[in-house]
Amino acid sequence: MSVKKISFKIGDLTIGGDSPILIQTMCNTSTNDIEGSVKQCEDVIAQGADLVRLTTQGVREVNSLAEIKSILRGKGINTPLVADVHFSSKVAIAAASVAEKVRINPGNFAKEHSQALSEFDIFISECKKYGTAVRIGINHGSLGERITNLYGNTPKGMMMAALEWMDMCIERDFYNVVFSLKASNTVVMVEAYRLLMSEMVKRELIFPIHLGVTEAGCGDTGRMKSAVGIATLLNEGIGDTIRVSLTEDPVNEIIAGKMIVEKCAKIRTENRLNNYVKCVDNQIYNANSWEELIISISCDYSSLLLDKKIDDFKFKASINGKELSEKEINDIKDDLLQAARRRFTKPEYISCPGCGRTLYNLQKSVEDVKKATAHLKGVTIAIMGCIVNGPGEMADADYGYVGEGGGKVTLYRQKEVVARSVPEDEAVEMLLKIIESDKK
Ligand code: SF4
Structure with missing residues (x-):
């Protein structure tokens, strides 16, 4: 069987085939804030971003993107820009x-x-006329109604949606396409990408794949969820570009993304050299930082946990020679087992990274909601940046906290609106009351 791997140029870069894995991020500035967006593009590019995405919800933002691009090109920065379009x-x-x-x-x-x-x-x-590439970005939380009716809100549904659009591209003799099948649930995400890859292998035509765990949140858990999903697939040779999606400064996404790509390259080299997949239990880590440590551990144990080959694991670790306490070790284990959806010891948070559509202080709201709900083990809470895409993208959250703009928030119980236009300074308390009254 001769499988053809598609690769093509995006600006000066090549994506797909056997090219290096590209790391991308997305600005969280308003695209109409030209100066702010240029500055953020420069910051993430200085950190190593290969591609930068900006939100273009309207034609006005497309014109702003043109201006941003021309300023960057004027400064000699040729990093390809990606327009994010939804509706x-x-x-x-x-x-x-x-x-x-x-x-x-x-x-x-x-x-x-x-x-x-x-x-x-x-x-x-x-796209053909201008040599523009396309990403067909299928999200678990926003599969179309037709696909959901046919296949359910499932990894198979995600894969079938991608195949339909793949066929439409092939019929139009258009091959400069990357596919992504993101979900915030790492099990769903990994299964969807594996299904798509095995279908592409059967068809003997492999399109480039963009990987990401969407709405992964922030802090340790955001990094670990992303590492679990992305590393499992990269270690199987699936994935040509990645984005670590964090509700934080986009620069942090690049730092974490580079760590995952570097760690996975090491794992693949070791597996190749040893000609077997190394047993990673009882590993001893000596990392340079906490972030490097949690990403490294997540990449090592990701597929073993996701595929239920192990139920638990042991490791020892130090950071710059200082050994971790038992509590720190147990915290990492708890977070990793939850990221791989094997054992839930804390609430599960879903939060989008925010983008040019975000009209409120998303990062602060995530911190406030987390602080107020830290005791609610087993509850899934989504904190989303915009009222347009947020509710659809919340997937299977039990509760949602979605910024409307103008200092107001809408609260959800699953997909149902429970309270609209709640002032921001009252919203966390109201959310907590709703959850507590449901528990009673
Ligand atoms: S949910 Fe809205 S604010 Fe959040 S990343 Fe998506 S489009 Fe941007």
Whole structure:
């Protein structure tokens, strides 16, 4: 069987095939804030971002993106820019002439499949004209209604959605496409990508894959969830670009992303040299930082935990020669077992990284909600940056806290609105009351 791996250029970079894994992030500035966005692009590029995505919810933002691009190019910075489009085919078509790559979420590209087809035709012909690449970004939380009715909100549904759009690209003789199948649940995410890869191998045509655990949150748990999902797949040879999605400064996403890619390269080399997959239990780590340590451990144990090959694990660790306490070791174990969805000892938080659509202080809200709900073991709470995409992307959260802008928040019980326009300074308390009253 001769499997063809597709690769193509995005700006000066090559994506796919046997090219190096590219690390990307997304600005959380408003794209219309030209100065702020240019500065953030420069910051993440200085840290090593290979591609930078910016939100383009309207044609005005596409024009701003053009301006940002021209300023960066004027400074000699050639990093490819990606336009993030959700709902509007008109915006995607406009962005195709500006960005090096356009990310669309087909789940909300168009309600009617026939309408989507004609819009897609125009979009693809624009991409061909300008040499623009595309990412078809399927998200577990926003699979279209048609796909959900056919296959459920499942990894298979995600894979089938990707295949439909893949076929549409092939029919149009368009191959500059990357696919992503993100979920905040690491088990769902890994299964969806594995299904897609095995289907592409069967078809003998492998498109580049972008990996990410979406709405992974922040801090240790955000890093560990991302590392578990991304490393499992990278270690199987799946993935050409990655994004570690954190509700933090985008610079931090690049730092964590580089650590995951470097660690996985080491794991793959060791496995190749030893010609077997190393048994990693009882590992001894000596890391340079806490972050490096938790990412390294997560990458080592990810697939063993996800695939239920082990139920628990032991390790010893020190940071710059200082040994970790038993409590620190147990905290890492608890977080990792939860990231791999094997044992839940804490609440589960889903939070988006925020982007140009965010109209409130998302990072502070995440901290406040976490502080107030830390005792609610087993409850899943989503804290999302915008009212347009947030509710759809919350996937299977028990409760949602979604910023409306203007200092107001909407609270959800699963997908149902429980309170609208709650002042921000009252919202955490109200959320807690709702959860407590449900528990009673
Ligand atoms: S949910 Fe978050 S990341 Fe997604 S569009 Fe809204 S603010 Fe941006």
